[in-house]
Amino acid sequence: MKKAIPYLRRTIQTLSFFFLLYLILKTAFPLELKIPVDLYLRLDPFIGIITFLTKKEVILRMLPAFGVLLVVLIFGNFFCGWFCPMGATIDFFDRILFREKKWSKSFNDQSLRRLRYGIFMFSLVAGLMAFQVMYILDPISLITRTLIIAFYPPAIFVFNTLVPQAQNFLPQNSLIASTIPMPLFKVNLLIFLFFVVVLALGVVKKRFWCRYLCPLGTLFSIVSRFRILKRFVTEDCTHCLKCVKECPVGAIPETNPQEYRQQDCVSCFKCLECPPEAVSFHFGLPRWRTVNGVNLSRRYVLGSLAFGAVSALMIKANPLQSESGLKNNRLIRPPGSLPEEEFVSVCTGCGECLKVCPNNALQSTLLEAGLAGLYTPRLVPRIGYCEEFCNFCGRICPTEAIRPLPIEEKRLLQMGVAHIDKTRCIAWDTEKICLVCNEQCSYLAIVGDDKKRPIIKEEKCTGCGICENKCPVDGESAIIVYASGVQKKLKPEDVNNNKKEVPAGPAKKEKSS
């Protein structure tokens, strides 16, 4: 039984990772999966707490996260050791690629270990000030974002290249496997490099990220101080220090292997492989006391809090965030997004909406929305436009930064307004007939004048960007969508277009949310 535990754990970790991968792959067109595709994010209590602080209200979708905290009270931060897909990835790479260096003298990580508490306090204060940038360090958000932005497009590229090759070996035209439209994301290299750095830190210490940086792990640590499932060591201990070496998170102090820091233990049960079989886990009364805890001095706590507060103020005082007239009017938020200030404080930058968008219209920001808006989604119409009968991004947003709207409501939401650059427009600038924008517009917001030149009807334009996307002018489009500030509802269009509705027509099948 004891021997089987490491294998069992590794299997569960692998399954958990591939389950996340499966959910990400299923975050696509029909979106008919029974389980929420953002399940992992909804189970993330760090996101749950911070969004509660920033939004000042409980987000219903995030409620399951608090259930996870209750389980942590029993089993300690089992999540890190058994289910966390980020932890699984780190464990995997720690084994095969970034093996821990053997240091000539043991290195005292006492001061390093309080780093993540500092980050956590920073996040809390910043969250209270309705600003959040620490989502970039949330492990679930991080791995989802990395898989979607950095790894999904290359995977599709390989698929699309290999499929036609494989088809050549088959009898001609027996089967045409459709290629998958390859999404393109602007910040992919940066996100990939950050991920590699996180993994490579394993060279310094096994699970470096989990030990010293992860804010979700910190939250679990604080709660799992009161854990009920506890480690006990009998007098048989021979101080062989095998458990100290094996422990992936360094929760067992070298000087005293009979004790352990219950808050750091990820319940991987590796220490059960004890030669004299002195170690056992069973339920016991919770206690706050621990050994070799981190030294959170008053100076350190106050320093972290102050640093968080000042940083939050600094980023808030950025001209992009304030009403300074320097607003980025090309920053179009997805349909149904909360007002900008609220949006950047609630959006975790997980990238789910980027994945689900059928037209690859949503892109991650870098600094277009200021530092507060790092990795938040924006609509880039030249790459893709917002599909008329699609409300997927709102349906999968774990923190409801993009509100889940029914299709009819989403269709009439104005994200921006298109404007024509008449010096570059084919119809205005030359004598050719174009009007691609007119024929593509889903909302009849672009009409042609008597010389067949496009004119925009602002009151009908939703800023979906299909005109900017399809404009045949090279490079930048001759029709450009500018954000309209706060998204507002448009008047529903006249439905009396078809007054003489003919009974012979098939029943209207309207797909609602």
Add this chain to the structure above:
Amino acid sequence: MDYASKKKMTRRQFIKGAAAAVTLPHLLSGETCFYGSLAHAAEESDLVIAKNGSASQLLQAAMAPLGGMGRFVKKGQRVVIKANIAWARTPDQACTNNPDLLAALIKMCYEAGAKRVAVWDHTCDNYQFCFSRSGLKETAQKAGADIFSGHGRNSYKQVEVQKGKKLKTVEILRDVLESDVFINFPIPKQHFATELTLGMKNLMGIVWDMEQLHKIGLHQCIADINTIRKTDLVVMDAIRILTTNGPKGPGKTEDIGEVIASTDIVAADAYAAAFFKHPKTGKPFKPEEIQFVKNAYDLGLGQINLSKVRVKKVTAA
């Protein structure tokens, strides 16, 4: 040119098939006598207009005077249907093809012995939404056809447009070029830029970067594209047409209740133009008023003057 060699093949097959098509109705006269003497003389017309009836009846009636589907589709051939699934609209909005008619067309191809029927379109809206909202994916797959979207560039092949006046090279769906039988299945719609969307303009959807054609000169490009691969058969879906706000709609629709089958795409377009009223004069469009129809006629793609075409009007039910 592998296409040219294929064309030779089809001519021989055509003669064989034509012979069969002439004799077959005689053998099956018990079934086809419904259409009277018209059905006996196969290929007696170039343009057939069928009225009154359900979608499949209309198609049957329209095909019979042309010589039946057997004239075009031989046993074991691969058929490509270029449907109009360009927009994420419902069938009743008349922006996409009638699903019943598509199903009937696919069935007819299989009954004539087709090995594989593929329905293609390079959609303008997202293909998944177009396919599901128009109901055409479900219909096509139920009828046993494959339905494909041209969203991937690897489905295309660069060809030179030898007869093209303005368009020199263009990327065309490879399946269209390699198919044995190519059926154009358009739906006539009003279109602000080109006045009307008819059969020839439907072939915009076999081109990779169709928006670029607007830059070169839309009307001439539409005609030029039609020189690349001759449409073997045009089946025009005029059961319900869109008369305003085209081509995407939603706009006013009109129930014409006709299916037009033809071997001459210019003639079919010339006929269908009259469904629509000219915005200025208020009179039905003359074929010459549609620039691309005129251009195609000048290229020798077909007959614009309907009096020079053998037109047959039949009633289906």
